[in-house]
Amino acid sequence: MAFSFPRHRPDFWTWITISIVAVLCILLILPILRVLTLGFIDPDTGSLTLDNFIEVFTRNYYLNGLKNTLFVGALGTLGACLIGIPLAFFTTRFLITGKTLISTLAILVLVSPPFISAYAWIMMMGSNGVITNFFGGIGINIPTIYGAHGIILVFSLKFFPFIFLMTQTALTAVNKSFEDAAENLGCSPWQRFVKVTLPLVFPAVSTGAIICFVLSIADFGTPAILGRGFRTLSTIALSAYRSELGGPPTMAVTVSILMMAISMIALVAQRRILANRRYASSLTNLPVAVKLSGWKNAAVHFFSHGIVFLAMLPSAVVVYTSFLKTKGPVFVGGFGLESYDRIWRDAPDAIYNSFLFAIIAVTFITITSGLISYVIVRRDTKAAAAIDFLMMVPYLVPGVVMAIGFVTVFRNGMPNFFGPAFLLVMIYYIRRLPYGVRSTTSSLRQIKPSLEEAAVNLGATPLGAFVKITVPLIFPGIVVGALMGFITAINELSSTLILYDAGTITMPVKVYLAVLDGEFGLAAALSTILLLSTGACVYAVFRFAENRNSAFI
Amino acid sequence: MASVEISGLRKLYGDVVALSDISISIPSGTFYTLLGPSGCGKTTLLRTIAGFHQQSAGQIAVDGSSIEHLPAHQRDVAMVFQDYAVFPHLSVRDNVAFGLKQRRIPAKEITRQVEEVLEVVELGKFVDRMPHELSGGQQQRVGLARAIVVRPKVLLMDEPLSNLDARLRVDLRAELRRIQRDLGITTIYVTHDQEEALAMSDVVCVMEGGIIQQAATPLDVYLRPSNRFVASFVGANNFLQVGNFKGECVLKCCGSSVSQHLPAGPVVCALRPEDISVKVDEDPSSLLNTEISIPVQIKEVSFIGREMEIFATTDNGEAIKAVGRSDSKVIALPVDSRAWFCVERQNLSFFRDSELGERV
Numbered sequence: 001m002a003f004s005f006p007r008h009r010p011d012f013w014t015w016i017t018i019s020i021v022a023v024l025c026i027l028l029i030l031p032i033l034r035v036l037t038l039g040f041i042d043p044d045t046g047s048l049t050l051d052n053f054i055e056v057f058t059r060n061y062y063l064n065g066l067k068n069t070l071f072v073g074a075l076g077t078l079g080a081c082l083i084g085i086p087l088a089f090f091t092t093r094f095l096i097t098g099k100t101l102i103s104t105l106a107i108l109v110l111v112s113p114p115f116i117s118a119y120a121w122i123m124m125m126g127s128n129g130v131i132t133n134f135f136g137g138i139g140i141n142i143p144t145i146y147g148a149h150g151i152i153l154v155f156s157l158k159f160f161p162f163i164f165l166m167t168q169t170a171l172t173a174v175n176k177s178f179e180d181a182a183e184n185l186g187c188s189p190w191q192r193f194v195k196v197t198l199p200l201v202f203p204a205v206s207t208g209a210i211i212c213f214v215l216s217i218a219d220f221g222t223p224a225i226l227g228r229g230f231r232t233l234s235t236i237a238l239s240a241y242r243s244e245l246g247g248p249p250t251m252a253v254t255v256s257i258l259m260m261a262i263s264m265i266a267l268v269a270q271r272r273i274l275a276n277r278r279y280a281s282s283l284t285n286l287p288v289a290v291k292l293s294g295w296k297n298a299a300v301h302f303f304s305h306g307i308v309f310l311a312m313l314p315s316a317v318v319v320y321t322s323f324l325k326t327k328g329p330v331f332v333g334g335f336g337l338e339s340y341d342r343i344w345r346d347a348p349d350a351i352y353n354s355f356l357f358a359i360i361a362v363t364f365i366t367i368t369s370g371l372i373s374y375v376i377v378r379r380d381t382k383a384a385a386a387i388d389f390l391m392m393v394p395y396l397v398p399g400v401v402m403a404i405g406f407v408t409v410f411r412n413g414m415p416n417f418f419g420p421a422f423l424l425v426m427i428y429y430i431r432r433l434p435y436g437v438r439s440t441t442s443s444l445r446q447i448k449p450s451l452e453e454a455a456v457n458l459g460a461t462p463l464g465a466f467v468k469i470t471v472p473l474i475f476p477g478i479v480v481g482a483l484m485g486f487i488t489a490i491n492e493l494s495s496t497l498i499l500y501d502a503g504t505i506t507m508p509v510k511v512y513l514a515v516l517d518g519e520f521g522l523a524a525a526l527s528t529i530l531l532l533s534t535g536a537c538v539y540a541v542f543r544f545a546e547n548r549n550s551a552f553i
Numbered sequence: 554m555a556s557v558e559i560s561g562l563r564k565l566y567g568d569v570v571a572l573s574d575i576s577i578s579i580p581s582g583t584f585y586t587l588l589g590p591s592g593c594g595k596t597t598l599l600r601t602i603a604g605f606h607q608q609s610a611g612q613i614a615v616d617g618s619s620i621e622h623l624p625a626h627q628r629d630v631a632m633v634f635q636d637y638a639v640f641p642h643l644s645v646r647d648n649v650a651f652g653l654k655q656r657r658i659p660a661k662e663i664t665r666q667v668e669e670v671l672e673v674v675e676l677g678k679f680v681d682r683m684p685h686e687l688s689g690g691q692q693q694r695v696g697l698a699r700a701i702v703v704r705p706k707v708l709l710m711d712e713p714l715s716n717l718d719a720r721l722r723v724d725l726r727a728e729l730r731r732i733q734r735d736l737g738i739t740t741i742y743v744t745h746d747q748e749e750a751l752a753m754s755d756v757v758c759v760m761e762g763g764i765i766q767q768a769a770t771p772l773d774v775y776l777r778p779s780n781r782f783v784a785s786f787v788g789a790n791n792f793l794q795v796g797n798f799k800g801e802c803v804l805k806c807c808g809s810s811v812s813q814h815l816p817a818g819p820v821v822c823a824l825r826p827e828d829i830s831v832k833v834d835e836d837p838s839s840l841l842n843t844e845i846s847i848p849v850q851i852k853e854v855s856f857i858g859r860e861m862e863i864f865a866t867t868d869n870g871e872a873i874k875a876v877g878r879s880d881s882k883v884i885a886l887p888v889d890s891r892a893w894f895c896v897e898r899q900n901l902s903f904f905r906d907s908e909l910g911e912r913v
Contacts, residue, residue, distance in 0.1 A: 011624060450638035453605055454696075456625045457632045458652030458703060464626075468651075472642045 031405025079156025084163025115221025120314030170204035218398030220494035256401035322524035339525035361428035369436030399494030436481035443477025562611030589760035631700035806867035819906035829875035
């Protein structure tokens with residue numbers, strides 16, 4: 001028996017469970033299965049074959065892409081760890097002035113789209129960047145941001161908040177007695193950190209690292225903007241898809257399978273490592289932050305604030321640039337609102353589409369995530385466990401891959417039935433649904449089931465009890481989930497690039513195209529609007545979330 | 554007001570039997586208590602009646618009409634929860650009105666009934682409070698008011714007092730019973746607290762292993778437990794081995810003859826600690842023939858105020874406990890000194906020597 005439903009009468013929640021499974025089958029499982037099968041089919045003969053994989057693993061074009069992806073992914077993650085772990089340690093173990101500001105900025109970095117910081121770095125350190133030109137002016141040729149090192153820099157500064165926030169949470173929960181015991185047994189502070197503290201927070205660090213790695217593999221915007229000939233699997237998948245338009249996207253799909261496989265292997269490896277490391281700890285003796293003095297204090301403050309400053313710098317540059325006076329694509333000196341003027345003329349549809357698609361998708365997410373959470377938390381069936389597992393899948397499937405799956409399922413044979421707008425809303429929905437579900441699930445876990453039972457006992461139908469009792473009680477979780485869904489949906493680039501057409505362009509796509517065209521002013525103004533809406537949502541999350549940090553990771 | 558008839562009720566979780574062939578009959582207006590240790594199936598039975606669990610087999614009838622096929626919200630059996638389950642986002646008034654609104658009663662009538670029932674549970678002044686402004690005892694009164702205001706056919710209570718402190722528990726116990734009597738509402742009450750069960754119930758139903766061990770009046774359950782489990786679970790009890798000596802049944806520890814007619818097979822003799830009187834220096838041979846005396850070695854005497862507890866061992870090493878009014882002579886006994894535990898023969902009862910061994 002695949003699903004163990006209650007044997008006697010299928011009740012309201014059984015029907016909901018069936019509907020959820022059906023939706024997930026169509027929007028999630030089907031596209032992924034389609035991608036998986038297409039990779040094993042010969043595009044010309046239609047027969048089963050391994051040739052596509054042989055091609056990927058023998059041709060340098062693909063092999064280099066694979067190597068590059070792993071290289072920037074691994075080093076980007078390493079960089080994020082080297083930034084995030086010390087930052088977490090400093091902010092929890094030492095008294096740092098402006099600690100809340102650091103966390104807030106880290107969260108802002110976390111939610112702002114990576115392609116914006118990629119192109120902001122071009123404006124600073126590109127061939128014609130401010131910093132490049134400054135050093136060029138005094139006769140020093142510094143390397144430009146283009147290439148692997150630039151991508152690694154952007155990844156490190158973009159993804160470190162995952163490591164930082166998760167490690168910080170773990171560090172505040174480590175029983176101080178462990179560290180005291182280590183010191184008592186003769187460890188120096190550094191030995192204590194390496195031998196006791198770090199292993200204790202390793203589960204959190206590794207979870208953060210795996211998120212960084214998966215996001216680095218999936219990221220399209222950064223290598224596309226900074227790559228200049230340095231190709232990763234995500235950019236290769238997109239160009240393969242473009243060159244295969246009209247036929248089956250066999251090579252795009254084969255590369256996609258490779259990307260999914262890497263994410264999966266990384267996740268499984270992390271689970272394996274973590275399986276034997278569960279540290280239950282009674283929180284009798286909470287760690288305390290000590291006040292440093294002298295140069296140590298200065299150094300720790302300089303590092304902590306310096307890092308978030310550096311990470312926020314791209315956003316600041318973007319906002320600053322948007323107010324520069326331009327003439328066409330050229331900055332002519334001084335300040336002006338020409339860039340915003342151009343948005344109203346050139347890209348009102350991008351703004352309109354972005355908000356429209358994101359709002360519709362988030363509306364669906366809001367309605368369904370409460371129901372899905374209820375099934376996951378309250379129903380002890382195999383189907384509920386399967387749904388819980390499936391909610392992890394969208395995190396692991398890169399946007400490019402998901403979009404190619406959508407195209408192969410929904411455009412195959414019925415070209416005009418599902419329009420691009422419909423597909424974009426659906427892909428935002430399925431890819432951002434886990435944010436909503438995770439948030440409502442954690443709210444729901446704190447609600448005693450007896451409350452719903454009491455309502456049913458007093459005569460409310462299962463749906464009535466859900467609407468009158470459950471929804472009001474998990475409302476903050478629903479709002480936070482919706483806001484997180486909105487932030488991530490409105491900033492979506494990679495899958496939109498595959499699915500959009502002239503009438504359904506969005507702000508991230510417009511920014512991406514403007515950057516490729518060298519229209520930095522226009523890109524900056526649009527990015528500023530994106531950053532503002534993102535910032536407003538973050539502010540709202542802060543207002544609604546019980547624990548502000550955990551809402552984002 | 555309604556009678557409840559449960560017949561052949563079974564509940565399986567995979568291979569685990571949670572309820573095994575439960576058949577009980579509860580007359581209208583009865584306060585019926587399900588008593589047993591945790592995991593005995595009492596809460597499962599209550600929740601199956603409420604419709605939160607689906608039975609594997611059997612019928613549940615209220616006033617002659619079967620309800621086991623109805624979804625929980627159509628059963629008209631109101632429940633009071635162990636953790637109160639007072640809706641935290643609704644005021645006291647809205648909590649109590651919840652069930653009435655479901656029944657589409659006119660607003661004016663709801664207001665009247667809510668205020669009336671809140672007077673009954675002595676919460677009249679708290680009608681516009683939010684639950685977090687109430688103490689645990691007050692929240693449970695809201696839970697009770699919310700359940701009885703809909704005038705259910707049956708009231709179900711799942712350990713409603715177990716989250717309250719000891720003093721409040723005793724007060725609320727009396728109040729629950731008073732309200733139940735006044736309303737004459739058929740009540741099924743789940744508890745693991747035997748004192749609560751004995752004090753409140755018309756009928757106590759002792760459960761273990763998903764099986765009903767005994768259903769009888771509190772006095773019967775206490776004085777005439779139907780098997781060894783009931784004898785040990787309800788009130789304290791000492792169990793001493795009984796052997797056969799020259800055709801007579803005797804206590805193995807002291808050779809006292811206890812009965813002529815016991816069936817074959819191992820049997821134990823049960824004697825309640827409070828039925829034992831401790832003799833320190835009297836000659837046990839002077840005892841009346843209606844008593845037996847058991848020589849023991851004192852292990853510990855603990856003085857707990859109103860009474861004292863004497864822990865001792867018999868001559869073949871069985872632990873035995875007596876409870877009695879504090880007596881300075883006994884309290885002064887040194888460890889390992891000899892004494893005699895005396896019990897009237899009519900206070901002895903006998904069970905087959907197994908966990909659920911029946912009364913003989």
